[in-house]
Amino acid sequence: MSKALPPPGHATPTQMVQSKGSRGLRLASAVAAPLNFPASQIFTNCYYFPSEFSLVATVKIQTLRQKTNEYIFSVVREGSDSLLLGLRVSENHRPPCSRLEQGQLWFNAQGKGLFICDGLTWRTLLQSKQRLDYVEDYQDLYTRSETLDVEVFSIPSEGLFMAAANKDSRTGSGIYRWTNASFQLYQNISTQEARSWKHFTIDDKIFLVVAANFREAGSERSVIYQWHRRRRRFVRYQTLETHTAQDWEAFRIHNHSFLVVANHRRDSNHNIHSVIYRWNPDTKLFEVNQTLLTSGAYDWEFFTVGPYHFLVVANTFDGRTTIISSTIYVWLDGSFQTFQSVPTVGATDWEPFQIDGRFFLAVANSQKIPDRGTSVYSINSTVYELNTLTQTFIRFQDILTHSALDWEFFTIGDEKFLVVANSHDGSSYSLNSVVYRWQGYEGFVPVHSLPTFGCRDWEDFSTEEGSFLIYSSAKSRLSKVFKLRNY
Template identity: 70%
Template sequence: MKRWGLLRQLVLLPGSDATSRVCPSSNPRLAVLSVPQALLTMPITPTGNDIVPLYPYGDNNHNIDSVIYRWNPGTKVFEVNQTLETHGAYDWEFFSVGPYHFLVVANTFDGNNHNIDSVIYRWNPGTKVFEVNQTLETHGAYDWEFFSVGPYHFLVVANTFDGISTSINSTIYIWLGGMFQPFQYIKTVGATDWEMFQVKDRYFLAVANGQKLNERGPSHYNINSTIYELNVITQTFVKFQDIVTNSAVDWEFFSVGEEKFLVVANSHDGTSYSLNSVIYRWQGYEGFVPIHRLPTIGCTDWEYFNTTAGSFRLF
């Protein structure tokens, strides 16, 4: 059977469209696009020809409600089901544990502080709304990833910035006693994304590290992102492989036949947004090795999907 492969690259540049000349500028002037939102509130100015103060929120209100919409099969449209108080919300993750259904929000910034609670909500089938189930302390939370290993359920948060530095701990939580409790702390550097994946009977977590930043000294964008593997003996995730990335914003794992791949969204190298994002192939003992370098501009997301026509990687 013939398989078609496409990778979707999400490029957020104003004035661009889906033509063959998408993002014609190799030096877009909106220098804040590919830098994680949580980092952009620091009073730091980037270097280069285009100097843009990193204050993305300006005077905007960060404390804006998020909205849950519910499909109405009668009208065949999505209608407002519920609004939830959020603070600079950057990600939602839905998951289930047994018969219970949850949503967790990554609250990034409330206008004054990055060190704020993110919230887990549980679906109440009686009232048909999500209700607060648990709050977790986070630091510029940017992404949540839920996964299961055997009978155990985990949540991991990408903590991006604590108001001083991006070199902080991100936390893996485990479901115990009807709630999520800290399982392991992992040092990350402006973490923007976690991707969990499995290769045969081995479990991995890949973190996208976006930017090394603190109150003193220059920012660093060309830093390691790291793949961790679950060690079943120590019952912890241990470092498996470092991969040099350029302000990485997303990892996507996918399979084509028996082949396993990871693709990274590289967004900025400190000088330019026009650079390669890279596809890596699983090589067993060698880990993931680069096989394709794809020209991208301020790349922020990759997505892999399947249809009845085959497997697609759209870009």
């Protein structure tokens, strides 16, 4: 300190102060001169700055100026201004990270995290564990019609986007971009009775596929769109024959790209084939690879457990009843084979997730229609766990839901959550959708109840502004974004 402190009578006087039990050095001038010392005077027997060196300090700053090159600690080459190492502090303001800043440190005072620049982005070194405190209403998003699905995705060098599957064919569907900390309409795409969107990439190409009911040449078709880099828009790329398509799932196995569609029904027949398509790298098109018999298919999900690849379908209705089985398939010898049939009741969604090395599947059960019976909407949805001994999924927990249409799994710090889309209880679409927190042996317990109207789909996403949830409404033009407040 004697090497670093200014001599007596210097323009930057110093004094010892105490604040809440901590003693420190105050630089009294309005613009404090930097404290510095030459390494050669300290490390007299070293020709290089040591690879392991500790400097412990507590810095208390009343206000932080957001200057791009302001450091609270830096190491420079002696005799020059060439920066070797620097530590910046800001109030949640992310400084630039490029090759010039590679190896530099940044401390986020608000987020309580320490990051290092790798030449492209800031990578986490230390981060305080966040916990969900409460959920607040953040944005009212008025879409062009009722919205049956939202898909949140990123495009490199462009930012965060959201695709809304709008029900009304007259208005089409909207692509929204995260601008000024909210979603703003970016592009409108002509769709017919859009049910869902799926984003995927192949090599460096970015695609969106919509499950919709385009009628061309006497058949129903869904459309794949590709991101056009020069025009910065999605443009039509390929159409595929589908039958009242409800959902698409994209996945890769052994460097091969696949798409699978959930064909719900053909005319009045619900027991039809859903189709797996495979990308042909020569023709640059998707081609039929395999068909699987489904009953009112509503959703596909792909997941892996160790070296094994799985597909699970949500079968909703077989033409008589919703009390039917949904099927889990496993990839064997170049195709999907039946792995397990799971009892479901009007299944509309599967959500695979892992917690502490354990693998789970949550199914959303929507409606109980016995054979030629009356409908019941308030029924249990179920979380299944993979039993490694029996190599089957077994019932782990039943959760009462109300015509559940979607599950979304998300994390905040070390905490794990499920949020359900409750859409209807038989008399009203104004229902609370519920956030459940993982509590180990107790399973998932309710912690937040969110007022929703005709809730159809949940998506979670994160930006520099924080963590968020967005839900779409199948009964209103109003979709909503919620902010997850942490502590």
